[in-house]
Amino acid sequence: MxxxxxxxxxxxxxxxxxxxxxxxxxxxxxxxxxxxxxxxxxxxxxxxxxxxxxxxxxxxxxxxxxxxxxxxxxxxxxxxxxxxxxxxxxxKGFYLCPSCSRKRTILFAEHLTNEVLLKLPHRQFVFTMPKALRPFFRHDRRLFAEVSRLIYDILRDFYHEAAGRPLLTGMVIAHQSFGDQLRWNPHFHTIVLEGGFDDEGTFFCIPFSGLQSMVEVFRRRVIKLLVERELLNEDFARNLLSWKHSGFSIDNSVRILDESAKESLAEYIARPPISLKKIHYEPFKGRVLFHTKYSQYFKQNLHMFDALDFLAELTQHIPPKGLQLIRRYGLYASRTKGRWQDMRWVAERAPDGWKATHHHSADTEGLGYVPLWDGDEEVPxxxxxxxxxxxxxxxxxxxxxxxxxxxxxxxxxxxxxxxxxxxxxxxxxxxxxxxxxxxxxxxxx
Incomplete structure (x- = not known):
């Protein structure tokens, strides 16, 4: 109907x-x-x-x-x-309705680009975990928030180590639960300010290469978290740490230098699991043909679902009510962002939307969009x-x-x-x- x-x-x-x-x-x-x-x-x-x-x-x-x-x-x-x-x-069925999700995705990307991300180089980090640990995230989705904080702590600590002093940086971390053909594949997309400010307002640009040591830190901290939560026992944890190919990985090959790239990436990390372009329904057989790009994992670019199995795969990605899927840390956290006006070195590099609403609050018509609020994920x-x-x-x-x-x-x-x-x-x-x-x-x- x-x-x-x-x-x-x-x-x-x-x-x-x-x-x-x-x-x-x-x-x-x-x-x-x-x-x-x-x-x-x-x-x-x-x-x-x-x-x-x-x-x-x-x-x-x-x-x-x-x-x-x-x-x-x-x-x-x-x-x-x-x-x-x-x-x-x-x-407004986000993460299920393609049309409503599309609107939300575009609004989020505009907000992030025009009012949050500083006019400085950024880089995307993608954190993934082995298949053996993924079921834990299906049955306890609070783990996403804990791992998001863990990722922020790892990157911040690496910045401190590289600069030889504490730095205030900014990150936007989004967790996505879906991979190719709707399979359960929890991973984290992170938009990271490529460096940070010291206590005197000097910006240190820190581009990363060679992530082997960071991957090992990520592996050990995630396993430690799962042991502390009593989801893993000590024997299995030691077994995981002994694997030569751990299944943990970090990719930071995408560097973001312009506004268009920021907006495109922001849309990507907030996208829903389903696209209408990828599905074809066969009503007489009650089957769904799912098209995607060629998958090295499945060795194919399409998959035939029974309709009920398709609904099971799709609806597993509906988050629990109130679960926050995208979080902001450091300079981009709402509390810190509220103090940008008192941080001249940050305000000078703020995006145009933020400058317009804080320095010329009565004149926002030239922005080409309606400024949004400063919540961590949604828009009002x-x-x-x-x-x-x-x-x-x-x-x-x-x-x-x-x-x-x-x-x-x-x-x-x-x-x-x-x-x-x-x-x-x-x-x-x-x-x-x-x-x-x-x-x-x-x-x-």
Whole structure:
């Protein structure tokens, strides 16, 4: 019963809401069966107490773009034109809904680039762990926060050692639980300021090469953490430390020097596990064909899932409610960032968005975006709402708040949630030949 919120650009640059996508169809046909079989078939592998959370997000996703759940009516402000359209509500099912996740990803990347990352060189570090330890992170997702802090401590200590003095640096650490073909592969993407400031405000640039010693420190500290949490016994820990090929790795081959690279990487670390471009649903066989780039691990570039198995692989990446997936440390932590104005050497290198809101707070129109709050990961609801039209114009080159017929501004004139009123509107749209894309008139019965 849902109509996806995704967008295309027509020849006249008109905002058009596309019909249902294949992920909606998969959920509508198989999600109820998946939930019914979860405890028996999937709970032992994916988590025994996760079904309630999965149902909550899955059911919300099934209503995303459903005209029967509520719409906003948007009309041209030119009284001689009167063009209007209805936009259904979105589900905000981050990490599941591709459309809602895309909006969140772009907002996060803009916030990080325009208001957080200093105008200095940065580098991406990617931390990975052996397969033997990955199940611990599936069943205790609090470990992500502890390992994030551990990674910050390791990099900070290496900076102190290299500079011969304490340095204040900045990092953004995101954990992702998914790898190729949706398999469980917890790893950490870290955007690291390539150096740091000493107590006198002097910046020391410290590019890293040769990470063997850092990998060994990472391995020992993670194993120590798991032993302290009584997830590993001493014998298994010693066995892990004896492995010649430990399975731990750190990659820092990506250096970030310009704003475009910062924004692209910020989008990458905040992306959801699923892309509609990668899946093809075969309804008669109840199977999902998952396309991806060639995987050295699987020795293939596609995989055929049973629909229920596909849902199990996908929904395992839905985080518990309230779990913070992206954290900021050092100069980029909210508490320290609140003192940038008192740190002249930092303020001079601050991004333009931060400078505009702190030095010219009354004039932010020239930024090209709405400044967001300074939370560690999310952006507030009001900012998300204001950003909707601007993000569509940025990504799809179509502005839904500009009338495609006369070019005048459009505005929301009503929000409609009453079921009877919605059915009356939809029947009228069908009658005059303006049925919403993908909407089945039988749903009104």
């Amino acid at each position: 849902s109509t996806a919120i995704s967008f295309v650009t027509t020849a006249t640059n008109q905002y058009v809401s596309r019909g249902r996508n294949e992920l909606h169809t998969i959920f509508e046909r198989h999600f109820a069966d998946f939930c019914a079989q979860y405890d028996e078939k999937y709970a032992a592998t994916y988590g025994r107490y996760r079904l309630e959370r999965i149902q909550q997000i899955g059911e919300r996703f099934c209503t995303c773009g459903d005209y029967l759940q509520g719409v906003a009516r948007i009309r041209c402000t030119n009284p001689e034109c009167g063009h209007d359209y209805f936009r259904p509500f979105s589900c 609801v009001d900012s998300r709402k204001r950003a909707w039209a601007r993000l569509l114009a940025k990504v799809y080159e179509v502005d839904p708040m500009v009338c495609p017929k006369c070019g005048a501004d459009m505005k929301v004139i009503a929000v409609i949630e009453d079921p009877d009123e919605l059915k009356r509107i939809l029947r009228h749209l069908i009658k005059i030949g303006r049925s919403p894309p993908g909407f089945d008139p039988d749903w009104l019965n």
